[in-house]
Each structure stands twice: as structure tokens, then as C-alpha cells.
Amino acid sequence: xxxxxxxxxxxxxxxxxxxxxxxxxxxxxxxxxxxxxxxxxxxxxxxxxxxxxxxxxxxxxxxxxxxxxxxxxxxxxxxxxxxxxxxxxxxxxxxxxxxxxxxxxxxxxxxxxxxxxxxxxxxxxxxxxxxxxxxxxxxxxxxxxxxxxxxxxxxxxxxxxxxxxxxxxxxxxxxxxxxxxxxxxxxxxxxxxxxxxxxxxxxxxxxxxxxxxxxxxxxxxxxxxxxxxxxxxxxxxxxxxxxxxxxxxxxxxxxxxxxxxxxxxxxxxxxxxxxxxxxxxxxxxxxxxxxxxxxxxxxxxxxxxxxxxxxxxxxxxxxxxxxxxxxxxxxxxxxxxxxxxxxxxxxxxxxxxxxxxxxxxxxxxxxxxxxxxxxxxxxxxxxxxxxxxxxxxxxxxxxxxxxxxxxxxxxxxxxxxxxxxxxxxxxxxxxxxxxxxxxxxxxxxxxxxxxxxxxxx
Amino acid sequence: xxxxxxxxxxxxxxxxxxxxxxxxxxxxxxxxxxxxxxxxxxxxxxxxxxxxxxxxxxxxxxxxxxxxxxxxxxxxxxxxxxxxxxxxxxxxxxxxxxxxxxxxxxxxxxxxxxxxxxxxxxxxxxxxxxxxxxxxxxxxxxxxxxxxxxxxxxxxxxxxxxxxxxxxxxxxxxxxxxxxxxxxxxxxxxxxxxxxxxxxxxxxxxxxxxxxxxxxxxxxxxxxxxxxxxxxxxxxxxxxxxxxxxxxxxxxxxxxxxxxxxxxxxxxxxxxxxxxxxxxxxxxxxxxxxxxxxxxxxxxxxxxxxxxxxxxxxxxxxxxxxxxxxxxxxxxxxxxxxxxxxxxxxxxxxxxxxxxxxxxxxxxxxxxxxxxxxxxxxxxxxxxxxxxxxxxxxxxxxxxxxxxxxxxxxxxxxxxxxxxxxxxxxxxxxxxxxxxxxxxxxxxxxxxxxxxxxxxx
Numbered sequence: 001x002x003x004x005x006x007x008x009x010x011x012x013x014x015x016x017x018x019x020x021x022x023x024x025x026x027x028x029x030x031x032x033x034x035x036x037x038x039x040x041x042x043x044x045x046x047x048x049x050x051x052x053x054x055x056x057x058x059x060x061x062x063x064x065x066x067x068x069x070x071x072x073x074x075x076x077x078x079x080x081x082x083x084x085x086x087x088x089x090x091x092x093x094x095x096x097x098x099x100x101x102x103x104x105x106x107x108x109x110x111x112x113x114x115x116x117x118x119x120x121x122x123x124x125x126x127x128x129x130x131x132x133x134x135x136x137x138x139x140x141x142x143x144x145x146x147x148x149x150x151x152x153x154x155x156x157x158x159x160x161x162x163x164x165x166x167x168x169x170x171x172x173x174x175x176x177x178x179x180x181x182x183x184x185x186x187x188x189x190x191x192x193x194x195x196x197x198x199x200x201x202x203x204x205x206x207x208x209x210x211x212x213x214x215x216x217x218x219x220x221x222x223x224x225x226x227x228x229x230x231x232x233x234x235x236x237x238x239x240x241x242x243x244x245x246x247x248x249x250x251x252x253x254x255x256x257x258x259x260x261x262x263x264x265x266x267x268x269x270x271x272x273x274x275x276x277x278x279x280x281x282x283x284x285x286x287x288x289x290x291x292x293x294x295x296x297x298x299x300x301x302x303x304x305x306x307x308x309x310x311x312x313x314x315x316x317x318x319x320x321x322x323x324x325x326x327x328x329x330x331x332x333x334x335x336x337x338x339x340x341x342x343x344x345x346x347x348x349x350x351x352x353x354x355x356x357x358x359x360x361x362x363x364x365x366x367x368x369x370x371x372x373x374x375x376x377x378x379x380x381x382x383x384x385x386x387x388x389x390x391x392x393x394x395x396x397x398x399x400x401x402x403x404x405x406x407x408x409x410x411x412x413x414x415x416x417x418x419x420x421x422x423x424x425x426x427x428x429x430x431x432x433x434x435x436x437x438x439x440x441x442x443x444x445x446x447x448x449x450x451x452x453x454x455x456x457x
Numbered sequence: 458x459x460x461x462x463x464x465x466x467x468x469x470x471x472x473x474x475x476x477x478x479x480x481x482x483x484x485x486x487x488x489x490x491x492x493x494x495x496x497x498x499x500x501x502x503x504x505x506x507x508x509x510x511x512x513x514x515x516x517x518x519x520x521x522x523x524x525x526x527x528x529x530x531x532x533x534x535x536x537x538x539x540x541x542x543x544x545x546x547x548x549x550x551x552x553x554x555x556x557x558x559x560x561x562x563x564x565x566x567x568x569x570x571x572x573x574x575x576x577x578x579x580x581x582x583x584x585x586x587x588x589x590x591x592x593x594x595x596x597x598x599x600x601x602x603x604x605x606x607x608x609x610x611x612x613x614x615x616x617x618x619x620x621x622x623x624x625x626x627x628x629x630x631x632x633x634x635x636x637x638x639x640x641x642x643x644x645x646x647x648x649x650x651x652x653x654x655x656x657x658x659x660x661x662x663x664x665x666x667x668x669x670x671x672x673x674x675x676x677x678x679x680x681x682x683x684x685x686x687x688x689x690x691x692x693x694x695x696x697x698x699x700x701x702x703x704x705x706x707x708x709x710x711x712x713x714x715x716x717x718x719x720x721x722x723x724x725x726x727x728x729x730x731x732x733x734x735x736x737x738x739x740x741x742x743x744x745x746x747x748x749x750x751x752x753x754x755x756x757x758x759x760x761x762x763x764x765x766x767x768x769x770x771x772x773x774x775x776x777x778x779x780x781x782x783x784x785x786x787x788x789x790x791x792x793x794x795x796x797x798x799x800x801x802x803x804x805x806x807x808x809x810x811x812x813x814x815x816x817x818x819x820x821x822x823x824x825x826x827x828x829x830x831x832x833x834x835x836x837x838x839x840x841x842x843x844x845x846x847x848x849x850x851x852x853x854x855x856x857x858x859x860x861x862x863x864x865x866x867x868x869x870x871x872x873x874x875x876x877x878x879x880x881x882x883x884x885x886x887x888x889x890x891x892x893x894x895x896x897x898x899x900x901x902x903x904x905x906x907x908x909x910x911x912x913x914x
Contacts, residue, residue, distance in 0.1 A: 003568075003569075003785075003786070004504075004507055004565040004568050004569055004785045005504060005507075005569070006499075006500055006502075006503065006504065006507075006565075006569070007500065007502045007503070007504055007552075007553050010500035010501075010502055011500060012497065012498070012499050012500070012566055012569070012570065013497060013498040013499075014497060014570065014573065015495035015496060015497060015580070018495075018496040018497060018498060019496075022496075033819055033848055034843050034846070034848050034849070035843070035848075035849075035850065036819060036820040036823075036848060036849065036850035037819070038472035038475075038819045038868070039472060039475045039476075039479075039819075040469065040470055040471060040472060040475060041469070041470040041475060042463075042469050042470075043463055043464065043467035043468060043469070043599050044467075044501060044555070044585065044587070044599060045463075045464045045467055045521075045587075045598075045599065046463065046464070047461075047462060047463065047464055049461075050461055050462075050463075061526070064502075064523050064524075064526075065523065065524040066521050066522065066523055066524070066555075067521075067522040067523070067524050067547060067550070067551055069518070069521075069589045070543070071541075071543055072543055073537070073538065073541055073542075073543045073546055074541065076533065076538060077538075078535060078538065080530070081530065081533060081534075081535065081538070084528075084530055084531065085530075086527070086528055086529055086530045089530055090524060093524070094524055095464075096464050098501070098523075108461040108463075109469055111460075111461050112460075112461055112462070112463070112469070113469065113471065116471065118863065118864050118867040118868060120852075120853055120854070120864075122850075123472070128501065130501070130502075132526045141502075142500050142501060142502065150853065153853040153854055154854070155853035155854045157826075157832065157851060157853045158853050161851075164840075168843075275833075275836060278833060278836045278837060279836050279837065279840050280837070280840060328460075328461045329460070362490055362493060362494070362495045362496075363493040366493075369614075375614065376732075376735060379732060379735045379736050380735060380736065380737070383621075383736050383737060386491050386492070386625075389491070391490055391491050391492075391493060392491070392492075392493065393492065393493035393579075394614060394618075395577075396577055396607065396610040396612035396614045396615050397577070397610055397611070397612045406575065407575055407577075410575040411495070411575060
């Protein structure tokens with residue numbers, strides 16, 4: 001018989017791993033709810049017509065496609081076999097695919113349910129997505145996204161709140177982070193002023209190296225990328241941008257004075273930084289003009305979060321997009337959103353050993369099974385404990401003591417209760433603290449009080 | 458542009474529907490944990506070699522199969538096209554499928570992780586499953602299962618606990634139920650005693666009609682199904698079984714005296730009923746010899762739950778199986794489990810209008826947006842509320858008052874806070890109770906106390 005296995009790039013989650021994952025998800029959910037975001041879920045399968053063409057050619061290839069039920073074979077012709085174009089034939093024999101992200105299904109949801117939704121619509125969604133990527137260390141074919149988006153509101157308050165949410169989540173998780181902000185409009189303004197619109201990515205990449213290679217080398221790199229001397233001259237104050245945040249804004253206002261869009265971008269960022277100051281955000285928030293993620297869809301603010309104490313890529317990202325639902329025939333719906341990278345956050349918590357002490361203990365107390373007679377005496381006591389919210393187990397078989405204690409140990413159960421003949425006679429329960437080894441006999445009511453006290457904190 | 462849609466038989470879950478679904482799942486989870494069950498999750502995709510042949514020919518057809526990435530086309534030959542056998546060709550171009558239930562992936566999990574697991578292993582799992590069934594009212598192609606199983610223990614205490622869990626869950630959900638119990642061994646005993654092993658399903662079906670058609674007609678039906686007169690004679694005490702549970706057991710003991718397996722089944726059921734009595738289970742628990750679900754896999758206790766106040770099929774079921782993991786080469790692992798039917802429970806709660814009042818309110822209070830100046834004044838107040846755990850929103854745009862109030866209404870937000878010029882001057886917040894219409898001005902600290910009191914109960 002063949003040994004069972006699971007598909008490459010997928011994972012089982014053991015009880016211990018689930019406890020860690022739930023700790024992250026529950027923290028994020030709790031904060032999303034605190035800010036009035038409401039949960040939705042969409043099906044794992046979407047019609048391929050919904051998914052195809054939304055993620056570029058590369059994305060189309062990475063979609064998991066589901067074979068049509070029934071007589072798909074008759075849809076394949078001899079010509080198809082000869083032509084050897086798997087992508088072209090796939091659409092004949094597959095109408096559905098697994099979702100690739102949560103954004104496109106959300107856009108589809110908004111358009112389909114537009115008449116039931118009260119806008120602005122603040123939704124969060126935590127579900128797995130699937131990509132037929134080559135599996136690598138830290139990259140999976142099934143992984144979770146944790147998105148929050150507001151659609152139907154242009155207000156910058158949404159951006160402010162999303163940064164607050166980021167701050168609050170990482171604060172609760174005890175991860176020190178820096179939030180980097182940029183604005184697509186400022187980048188467009190820079191491009192406009194120096195007249196090199198198509199070189200904006202080269203420019204941000206070069207500026208990003210200032211600390212490492214110095215101003216002279218940055219300017220050389222810009223020249224080598226074909227940026228004109230005049231443009232490089234104009235860029236100097238931006239490249240050397242420094243001082244307080246207000247000084248930075250002043251410099252930028254000057255450089256971008258002739259660009260409407262650039263000036264608008266600066267105004268937006270000033271509003272966001274001012275509001276965050278009033279809101280007393282705890283984490284570092286930085287203006288970072290080299291931040292150029294998602295340039296092909298973000299139209300306003302761009303958000304990226306870095307962990308301060310671990311070398312790892314961005315652990316959360318987001319931004320504003322102006323036309324989420326246009327692809328489905330509903331134009332002019334502006335949105336802004338963020339997505340927590342659950343897998344990377346999981347890695348950070350593991351590396352820094354930041355999981356709290358007690359979160360994983362499913363069970364508070366295990367009752368040792370000494371045999372039939374003892375069990376019958378135990379049953380009503382255990383019922384009483386459970387009524388009081390104490391997570392309790394009776395070891396189901398009257399196995400050897402050692403086996404039962406190993407069970408408690410391996411499952412991280414902090415207390416073991418023993419009721420033998422003596423205890424039955426005295427109507428007591430012997431409670432052993434598995435960490436300290438301490439043992440003490442209690443009446444049932446004392447036992448309940450002790451366990452509530454010890455486990456609920 | 459085509460209108461977006463979702464695949465037949467799948468569903469979106471709106472915030473209101475999510476709140477209802479979470480209410481059910483959270484209740485079940487909480488009780489599972491109270492009894493020491495630990496959560497696992499498995500990937501949506503399994504290798505087809507894991508899934509195929511486990512659900513019968515019909516089940517194999519209902520598996521959603523995922524098209525292999527890359528050059529699957531070259532695996533199809535001209536002969537395949539001519540032979541027109543989609544099932545045979547499918548295994549050449551598809552190696553993975555979506556899980557069909559949680560039981561087979563769990564068996565696969567236990568075998569793969571046998572060295573990390575401490576047995577007995579009490580696990581619960583709440584995840585969607587997919588079946589390419591013809592969609593109908595109340596039957597979906599994507600739906601959730603909520604399973605709990607214990608593997609690696611023969612103890613009947615597990616059966617007792619599972620009935621307690623059922624009792625506790627429906628008690629918390631306020632659904633009145635009857636738990637019906639039977640035992641495969643008793644049915645085998647009956648078959649053995651009357652010498653008609655292969656007719657056991659016909660016999661249970663006929664007995665089930667006693668109340669409706671009377672003893673004479675039941676006997677006629679048995680005759681028409683080919684059961685011998687002698688067998689029918691022997692069956693009479695079982696068909697007419699009545700009296701207290703102890704009297705029933707006494708009658709059965711007599712009838713099945715010559716059958717070892719039947720006698721063992723009766724002993725098991727007596728133990729379970731006795732223990733449930735000691736445990737003070739609240740719901741009706743009934744011995745029902747006509748219960749014959751899952752005869753091809755259950756080997757001991759059979760469990761089924763009926764709602765008392767709604768006409769609907771079984772809303773939870775389960776039983777003991779002796780060889781869960783044998784299919785994957787790990788023999789002799791006994792297990793017993795139950796599965797809550799989330800979709801039917803959802804329907805029952807809707808029909809009886811049993812959802813609690815407050816569960817769906819994501820947000821406690823909405824701050825009306827009167828404009829920039831007022832918002833800047835509001836920001837630190839809202840931060841303070843959130844720090845106190847009060848779910849708070851600021852309407853992001855300074856829209857018309859009517860629009861903002863409609864937003865609060867449609868999202869079931871119970872309180873609206875208003876801070877206009879007067880309130881800023883007096884450092885107060887005007888709070889409106891959206892249900893009573895009552896308005897009152899509060900200082901921030903009073904506001905917090907009031908909202909905590911009103912929303913947290």
C-alpha cells in the first residue's frame with residue numbers, strides 16, 4: 001500500500017500550529033472589528049471568466065483550474081492535440097478555478113451585491129488562496145490572506161484608520177514595526193516635473209541606494225539609466241531629502257510646485273501624517289519616496305510594513321486604488337485596503353519567540369482514569385467543571401499511569417486530577433500541577449475556584 | 458461587459474450571514490474545546506490517490522478534479538478521444554482533487570503524522586468540502602462540515618462524551634433535540650439470531666413503520682421482502698419493543714441471548730445510557746433500533762440527532778468505526794466521531810428565529826462626520842473608545858446627515874455619536890440610541906462607561 005502524502009506546496013496544520021495561526025487571525029479580526037470592518041467570505045471556486053486576465057499572463061498560468069464534470073473529453077478535438085496549446089484547450093474543458101487572491105473575488109462580490117450593500121462598505125476577509133507557483137521555502141500553493149478594504153469612500157480618514165489598524169495589530173502581537181508610506185501621486189508629480197514619466201521605477205530604485213552608495217554613485221546610476229542631466233539636477237533636493245517630516249514636505253512642495261498631481265499627493269500625505277500624530281500612533285511612520293509597490297494598480301497612498309527585529313520582506317502592505325470594480329462594469333468605485341501577510345507574521349513570531357504562554361492549552365485539566373468505579377464517581381464532577389467553563393478531559397481508558405501522564409505532558413495540559421479510593425472516601429480530588437509538581441487535595445468547589453484562578457488569566 | 462456570477466451551487470456570505478455562521482461555528486468550537494478536542498486543518502486539495510475509491514463509484518464522479526499545470530495535453534492520446542471515457546482520461550491529466558469530506562483527509566493526517574500524535578487523539582475540524590452534486594434547494598457544492606473524532610481509544614466513555622457534546626451544543630443554541638442511538642452490533646445480533654443477515658436494512662425499514670401502519674402490516678411487509686415466517690416470529694418482541702429503557706434492554710437480552718455480538722451491543726448501549734443518566738444530559742436520548750445509517754462503515758454505536766420543532770432530516774450524526782486508517786496501511790485504529798450539519802442547523806435557527814439579539818452588531822457606535830474641524834476633534838475620542846474595547850467608526854465622508862444615519866441603520870449600529878460646534882465647546886458628545894431615539898450629552902468618560910454598559914451586557 002502506498003504511503004499517503006499531500007500535494008506539493010500544501011500543509012497540514014497540527015493542533016499546535018492551529019493555535020499559533022488562530023492567535024494571529026484572532027488578533028487581526030479583533031482589531032478589524034474594533035474599527036467597524038465586517039467579515040465576508042466568498043467561495044473557493046470562481047468562474048474562470050471572473051479570474052482570467054486579472055493577474056497578467058503569468059497569473060493566468062498560475063490559476064488552479066478545475067476539470068469540468070461530465071463529458072469534457074468531447075470538447076477536445078484532434079486539432080487541439082496537434083496544436084499543443086494547453087492554455088487554449090484548458091478553457092474548453094475547465095470553467096472554474098480556485099481563487100488566486102481576495103481582491104478580485106471581493107470586486108466581483110461588490111458588483112454582484114451592489115444593491116444590498118450600504119456604501120461605504122468596510123469589509124474584511126480571511127481565507128486561503130491558491131497559486132500554482134513553484135513551491136519554495138516560505139512560499140506555498142495554499143496560503144491565507146487577511147484583507148481589509150473600504151470601498152465607496154474617497155476620504156483619507158480611511159488611510160489613517162488603516163495605519164492605526166496596522167499599529168494596533170502589531171502592538172498586540174508585540175512585533176516592533178515601521179510603517180512606510182508613499183503616494184503614487186507624488187511619484188507621478190516627480191515624473192511630470194523632470195519629464196521622465198517612464199523612468200519612475202529606475203529613479204526610485206536608484207534613490208533607494210543613497211545610504212549604501214552615496215549621492216555621486218546614485219547620480220551616476222541615474223545617468224546610466226538614461227535620465228537626463230537636467231532631470232537629475234531637478235531631482236537633487238528629492239534625493240537628498242532630509243530633516244523633520246515638515247521640512248521634507250516643504251522641500252517637496254517647492255520641487256513639485258508646478259505639478260498639480262504632485263502637489264495633491266503632498267497634501268494627502270500631510271493630512272495623513274497630521275491625523276496620525278493626533279491619533280497618537282505608537283509605531284514609527286515614515287515617508288519613503290522609494291516605496292514603489294503596486295504601481296500598476298495603486299493610485300494614491302501606498303503602504304508597506306517592515307519588522308524592525310527580523311530580516312524579512314514586507315509583512316503587510318496596501319494602498320488606494322481608484323477603480324476596483326471597473327473590470328466588472330461598475331466604474332468609479334474608489335477603494336483603499338491592506339493585507340496582512342499571515343505566513344511571514346507567523347515566521348516573525350516564531351523567530352522572536354513572541355507567542356504568549358498559555359494560548360495553546362486546549363485543555364485545563366486531565367482526570368486520570370483508574371477504572372470503572374472511579375470513572376463513575378468522576379463523571380458528575382467533570383460535568384460540574386465544564387459547566388464552569390473549565391476545559392476538562394477524562395482519559396478514556398484505564399491505561400497505565402505513565403501513559404496517562406505522558407498524554408497530559410504531550411498535550412501541554414497544566415493540571416492532572418486524580419481520584420482514587422482514598423479520594424472517593426474523603427470526597428476530595430487530588431490535583432497535581434504539572435509544572436511545579438505540587439499536589440494538593442481539594443473539595444470539588446475549591447477545585448473549581450483553584451482551576452478558574454489558575455487557567456483563566 | 459458580462460455580468461459577474463459565481464459557480465452554481467456555491468455561495469457568498471454577507472456580513473449578516475457570516476455573523477450567523479460564526480455564531481454556530483463558535484458555539485460548536487467552544488464546546489469541542491471544553492471537552493478537550495483540538496483543532497486541525499488539512500489542505501483543500503488532496504492527491505487523487507488519497508480520495509479515489511473511498512466514496513464508492515458515485516463519490517469518485519462527484520470529486521472536483523484539478524487540471525494539472527503545464528503540459529497536460531500531451532498525456533491525452535487520440536485513442537483517449539476515441540474511447541470517450543472521461544473518468545479514465547481524467548486520472549492522466551489530473552493528480553489532485555478538492556476534499557469531499559473531512560474523514561478521509563483526517564485518516565490520511567493520522568497516518569502521515571502518527572509519530573507526532575499522542576493517542577488517543579481527540580481532534581475537531583471545521584472546514585468546507587466540495588462535491589459536484591446537482592445543486593438543489595439546501596444542497597450545495599461547497600459546504601462546511603464540523604467534525605469531532607477520537608481515534609486510538611476503544612472506551613465507550615468517548616461515545617458518552619460525544620452525546621454530551623451534542624446535548625451541550627444544542628442547549629446553547631436553544632434548539633430542542635432528540636438524540637437517537639443504536640448499535641451496529643445489536644443489528645448484527647438480530648440478523649444472526651433470525652438467520653437473515655442480508656435483510657437487516659429491510660427489517661429496520663419495516664419496523665420503522667410500526668406506528669404508522671401497525672404490527673400486522675409490518676409483518677406483511679417483512680414477508681413480502683422474503684423474510685421467513687420463523688424469523689418474523691422471532692422478531693416479534695423486537696418489533697413491539699416498549700416500556701422503560703431497562704425493560705427494553707431486558708427484552709433484547711432475552712431475544713439476542715444466543716448471539717455474542719448482539720449481547721455485546723446491548724452491554725455497550727446499557728453502559729452508554731447509564732453514564733448519560735449519571736451525567737444528567739438534558740435532551741431526550743432514545744434507543745432506536747430502526748436507526749441504520751452508515752451500516753457500511755459504522756461498527757458500534759450509531760448516533761443521529763433530530764430537531765423536535767422543525768421538520769428536517771438529521772441535523773447531526775456519527776458513530777464508531779473500527780478501521781479508519783486501514784485504507785492507508787495503518788490497521789487497528791478504532792475511532793468514534795460526530796459531525797454537525799451546519800447548513801441544516803442554520804436553517805433551523807432561521808425557521809425558529811433563534812439567533813440572539815446582539816450577535817450581529819459589528820460596530821457599537823458611529824460618529825457622525827460634520828466636517829474637517831469636527832473630525833480632528835473626534836479622532837482622539839474615538840481612539841480612547843477603541844482602547845476601551847468599544848467598536849467605533851467615524852463616517853469617513855462629511856456626507857448628508859440622512860445618508861450617515863441610513864448607514865448606521867443598515868449596519869445595525871445601535872448608537873450614533875454627534876459632536877458639532879456646541880459639543881466641542883462644552884467638551885461633550887451627544888449620543889443617540891438608535892432604537893429608542895433617546896439623545897443625551899456625555900463627557901467622554903461617561904460616554905465610555907455608558908457604551909460599555911449598553912453593548913457588553
